[in-house]
Structures are given as structure tokens and as C-alpha cells.
Amino acid sequence: MLTTYQADDQVLSALRAGASGFLLKHTPPAEIVNAIRLVAAGEAMLSPSVTRTLLSHVGNAQAAERRHAATQRLATLTDREREVAISVGSGASNAEVAASLFMSEATVKAHVSRLFTKLDVANRVQIAIVVHDAGQE
Numbered sequence: 001m002l003t004t005y006q007a008d009d010q011v012l013s014a015l016r017a018g019a020s021g022f023l024l025k026h027t028p029p030a031e032i033v034n035a036i037r038l039v040a041a042g043e044a045m046l047s048p049s050v051t052r053t054l055l056s057h058v059g060n061a062q063a064a065e066r067r068h069a070a071t072q073r074l075a076t077l078t079d080r081e082r083e084v085a086i087s088v089g090s091g092a093s094n095a096e097v098a099a100s101l102f103m104s105e106a107t108v109k110a111h112v113s114r115l116f117t118k119l120d121v122a123n124r125v126q127i128a129i130v131v132h133d134a135g136q137e
Contacts, residue, residue, distance in 0.1 A: 022047065024047045080101075
């Protein structure tokens with residue numbers, strides 16, 4: 001999503017609806033092109049100010065409810081899937097997850113695909129939100 005608006009509800013609505021990126025209009029063109037390539041490769045891209053907005057949202061009054069729901073969702077995962085989810089939640093690429101957890105990239109991709117299904121999410125950003133909401137980062 002490329003927009004001039006950065007209202008909290010717009011950012012969160014876009015990400016929860018499946019957006020893999022959220023950039024503000026003042027982002028330099030080269031960074032926009034790079035973001036498109038990253039998102040096309042399955043990665044996520046957020047403007048720094050959008051990241052701050054997202055993180056500040058976590059501290060609001062609904063945090064306890066989100067934490068409980070996210071913890072329940074992560075409880076459905078195997079130990080290995082949880083390790084992959086936490087690595088993805090920290091922003092690691094498939095290659096970085098594979099190296100840190102001593103598995104092949106193909107295995108990481110298989111785990112990420114299962115995470116999409118088990119956590120009922122559409123992309124890596126949403127995995128990161130679940131991990132963050134559960135306090136597992």
C-alpha cells in the first residue's frame with residue numbers, strides 16, 4: 001500500500017487485511033522499487049514511521065485480549081513451527097531462518113506455508129503480528 005495517510009486504523013486495517021507493505025508517499029522512488037521486489041519475493045516492507053505506529057498500537061487497552069488470542073494461536077503449532085514463526089516475526093528471511101535453525105530453505109518455506117494455514121494468516125507480516133501480540137519476539 002502506498003499512501004499519504006498514516007492513521008493508525010488505516011495501517012492496522014491494511015495489514016490485517018493482508019497488505020504485505022505499507023509505504024508513505026514521501027518514500028524515495030528507489031526504496032519503493034525495492035519494496036515492490038521484496039513484497040513480490042514474499043517479504044514485508046513498512047515505512048519506519050508505520051513500524052512505530054504498529055508498535056505503539058500493541059500497547060493499547062486491547063493488548064491483553066490480543067495477547068491471549070495470539071498465545072492460543074501459537075499453541076496450535078509444533079515446537080519447530082513456533083521457532084520458525086518467531087524467526088519470521090523478527091523479520092528474518094527464509095535464508096536467515098534456515099541458517100539459524102539449521103534447516104534447508106525448502107523446509108522453511110514448507111513451515112511458513114503451514115503457518116499461513118494454522119495461524120489463519122495471509123502473509124509474513126501477519127505472522128509477525130501474531131508473534132508480537134503473543135509477546136514471543
